[in-house]
Amino acid sequence: MISLAEAPRTTDALRAFRSTIRAFVQTEFEPHQDRWREQRFPDPDAWTKAGAVGMLLSDVPAEYGGGGGTFVHETVVVEELTRAGVPLHSFIHDNVAHYILAYGSEAQKRNWLPRMARGELVGAIAMSEPTAGSDLQGIRTTARRDGDHYVISGSKMFITNGWHAGLVCLVVKTDPKATGPKAISLIMVETRDLPGYRVGRPLEKVGMHAQDTCELFFDNVRVPASNLLGPAEGRGGFQIMEKMNYERLAIGVAAVATAERAVAVTTKYVKERRAFGNALIDFQNTRFKLAECKTEAHIARVFLNDCVERFIAGQLDTFTAAMAKYWLTDCECRIVDQCLQFHGGYGFMADYPIARMWTDSRVHRIYAGSNEILKEMIASSL
Ligand SMILES: Cc1cc2nc3c(=O)[nH]c(=O)nc-3n(C[C@H](O)[C@H](O)[C@H](O)COP(=O)(O)OP(=O)(O)OC[C@H]3O[C@@H](n4cnc5c(N)ncnc54)[C@H](O)[C@@H]3O)c2cc1C
Secondary structure (H helix, E strand, O other): OOOHHHOOOOOHHHHHHHHHHHHHHHHHHHHHHHHHHHHOOOOOHHHHHHHHHOOOOOOOOHHHOOOOOOHHHHHHHHHHHHHOOOOOOHHHHHHHHHHHHHHOOHHHHHHHHHHHHOOOOEEEEEOOEOOEOOOHHHOOOEEEEEOOEEEEEEEEEEEEOOOOEEEEEEEEEOOOOOOHHHHEEEEEEEOOOOOOEEEOOOOOOOOOOOOOEEEEEEEEEEEEHHHEOOOOOOOHHHHHHHHHHHHHHHHHHHHHHHHHHHHHHHHHHHHHOEEOOEEHHHOHHHHHHHHHHHHHHHHHHHHHHHHHHHHHOOOOOHHHHHHHHHHHHHHHHHHHHHHHHHOHHHHHOOOOHHHHHHHHHHHHHOOOOOHHHHHHHHHOOO
16 A cells, blocks of 8 residues: 655655654653553653653754655654554644744744754644533633733633643634624734643543643733744634644544554454454455545545645645545544454454544544534635
């Protein structure tokens, strides 16, 4: 099966990057997965170790501490984490860096990006609230200007990397009277020792147990007015629209890597497992269904590669990014579910890789814009 490893952009340097990341993930992350799952978050030093090996901000210019690569480097990181079944959401951390890179002042870039590249500051994006997820116009968290500061009040729900987050890209209303996206701004919040800021316990999810998802609370939190992202208030809605492509495409990368892994793991299983005197693969139903899964995963890979190429060329429009996230994650879940079926009862056992893929992949259809919201977006282009 073609993977990005054989894609036209692949160079010796990229191959070397992949083998470094693969070896790192195998030795530093994989052995700790069960403990991470039990505690519901990665070890804090996972981030600094990832920074030291060059896994973070791989596609951010070197002058800001990044790896100086392209989104292909990001795909390598996401693929290698997925391949190993490690649900560390470094792509959200990296997406925060891209908000800063695109809209931040020079001082903001120099202040935050090098520390993010080293994993000293873990990034999170906080949009969703208890009463508003799909409908961001409904958020209630406000930032009121008070001299040289903003005073922030409200709470955020389901925030990935929330437990370790040192830098939150926070979606707030700066003008509660305004309607539409102009009411919304992005303010960067450095959380360490910040009075009024509190993180709830990692939420009990049905999957992605090794990755922290938390509620964040802001009680009259004061941050410097210079932490606003962009030249003026009211730009947040547009900034989110532009930068969501990055997150959606990264989820597409994880989806395709999961689908390919599911097919590989299942192919091995059905060759070994026997029933009625045959290996499972000897049944025509097994062969045909797995052939369909392999074909779909291949189509997904080709579509993804095309989107990655367009993204790197600065030509991936919002609608196509929405198509990629919606279609690739739907495809992933179809394949993983079918592959689980071939494992019989063992597929339902929590420590089997296919069961973890099944529970972990489900949220791909929900976050970063649910697939229904994305279909609405795509439909608006008809
Ligand atoms: C594990 C996890 C991690 C997450 N990480 C983050 C994070 O890091 N940052 C962050 O900000 N958020 C995060 N989220 C939140 C996520 O983005 C939201 O859950 C998602 O956007 C849906 O919002 P909601 O849960 O409020 O559902 P709702 O908006 O209440 O939607 C419920 C259902 O209604 C459907 N629906 C809503 N409106 C429409 C419509 N107009 N047409 C058709 N159907 C519609 C939705 O598709 C969905 O199926 C995370 C969620 C989870 C579970």
